Amino acid sequence: MALVTIVGAGFMGTATAWPLTDNGHTVRLVGTHLDGEIIRSCKEKRFHPRLQRELPVGVHPYYVEEVAQALDGAEIVVSGVNSSGARWIGRTIGPHLRPGQAVIAITKGLEADANGDLSILPDVVKAELPATIRERVPLAAVGGPCIAGELAGRRHTCVVFGSRDGQAVEGLAAAFRTSYYHVWTTTDLVGLEYCAALKNAYTVGVALAYGALQKAGGADAAGAQMHNLAAALFGQACTEMARLLEAVGGTRSFAFGLPGAGDMFVTCVGGRTVRLGTLLGKGHSMSEAREMLAGLTLEGAEIIRTMGRGIPRLVARGQLGAAEVPLLRRLVDIVVNGLPAEILLDAFFGGVARV
Numbered sequence: 001m002a003l004v005t006i007v008g009a010g011f012m013g014t015a016t017a018w019p020l021t022d023n024g025h026t027v028r029l030v031g032t033h034l035d036g037e038i039i040r041s042c043k044e045k046r047f048h049p050r051l052q053r054e055l056p057v058g059v060h061p062y063y064v065e066e067v068a069q070a071l072d073g074a075e076i077v078v079s080g081v082n083s084s085g086a087r088w089i090g091r092t093i094g095p096h097l098r099p100g101q102a103v104i105a106i107t108k109g110l111e112a113d114a115n116g117d118l119s120i121l122p123d124v125v126k127a128e129l130p131a132t133i134r135e136r137v138p139l140a141a142v143g144g145p146c147i148a149g150e151l152a153g154r155r156h157t158c159v160v161f162g163s164r165d166g167q168a169v170e171g172l173a174a175a176f177r178t179s180y181y182h183v184w185t186t187t188d189l190v191g192l193e194y195c196a197a198l199k200n201a202y203t204v205g206v207a208l209a210y211g212a213l214q215k216a217g218g219a220d221a222a223g224a225q226m227h228n229l230a231a232a233l234f235g236q237a238c239t240e241m242a243r244l245l246e247a248v249g250g251t252r253s254f255a256f257g258l259p260g261a262g263d264m265f266v267t268c269v270g271g272r273t274v275r276l277g278t279l280l281g282k283g284h285s286m287s288e289a290r291e292m293l294a295g296l297t298l299e300g301a302e303i304i305r306t307m308g309r310g311i312p313r314l315v316a317r318g319q320l321g322a323a324e325v326p327l328l329r330r331l332v333d334i335v336v337n338g339l340p341a342e343i344l345l346d347a348f349f350g351g352v353a354r355v
Contacts, residue, residue, distance in 0.1 A: 001023075001024040004075070005030060007078065008081040009030065012151075014051055018136075018235060019151070027213075028074065030070045042059075083197075098279065105122060105125065117313055122139040122189060141162050141193055158262070162189040166187050198241050198244065200303050203264055204331060206277065207274045208277050208281035210230065233327065238264070272298060276301060278291060301335050304331045305332075308335075
């Protein structure tokens with residue numbers, strides 16, 4: 001059995017403790033500087049206030065100031081922070097890592113540099129590690145549909161673990177896999193991470209339909225919704241994800257499987273990303289929506305902003321056509337440039353025969 005340290009005591013980071021402890025592993029749960037109250041509850045009551053569940057036996061909580069102690073002897077390190085914490089996690093765990101440890105992240109996002117060049121977050125984390133350890137610790141990530149509360153409730157969940165190190169990712173999958181947590185593996189880390197990030201952007205796009213419905217006054221007297229529009233947006237989103245995967249050398253089929261369509265579906269079920277898209281579709285500006293959702297990390301908006309810098313770079317390099325990915329471009333116009341949430345359906349499904 002392994003010793004696993006999870007850094008980040010939010011919903012998803014903590015939820016990974018359930019399959020790990022069910023497999024007999026010992027888990028050390030470290031809160032970030034934002035998780036003090038959560039860790040206090042976990043230490044004093046054995047209760048996670050956000051997941052609303054008692055911690056499994058075998059989980060030991062630590063404050064962020066105790067991170068060195070919590071990482072000592074760990075064989076697996078789980079990064080449970082959100083996308084804005086990618087550099088922080090590298091700087092925080094890096095000095096305490098040793099060769100042979102594996103690091104797996106639940107973080108989903110992309111980063112664009114000043115030139116618009118895009119990087120997946122495992123590479124961002126890697127860049128923050130000390131040079132002496134950087135090439136001696138395999139990095140992995142989790143993609144696919146997973147609601148934290150369902151995982152902690154031991155509901156069937158299907159995900160993909162990815163790493164450029166095939167042996168390491170198989171070992172990680174074996175450590176996590178249970179009768180309810182089903183894990184597939186890939187060495188296409190780039191494709192997996194692009195899907196994990198882009199589904200947040202495209203969920204905002206799908207949710208525009210929900211906002212349009214509200215703007216129109218809701219269902220009509222006969223009960224007609226706007227599922228047709230939402231489905232068209234979902235289909236275009238999958239199509240565009242496939243094209244973007246081609247552009248960056250990822251596995252195109254991911255767009256239509258667990259990493260893409262699967263993860264986007266579960267994100268469209270509800271949550272802050274859907275709320276953002278609904279507000280925009282209803283006619284609110286991005287600044288108004290941000291104020292109405294104050295206190296929430298809007299990762300959908302952040303990846304749209306990132307792609308707003310990345311798309312011109314992909315076009316300049318000849319990896320993407322100037323008129324491709326019209327839905328994502330429209331989302332950039334809405335979120336970044338302040339344009340109204342008009343949905344340009346005639347620009348969708350390029351190459352599909354029209355009657």
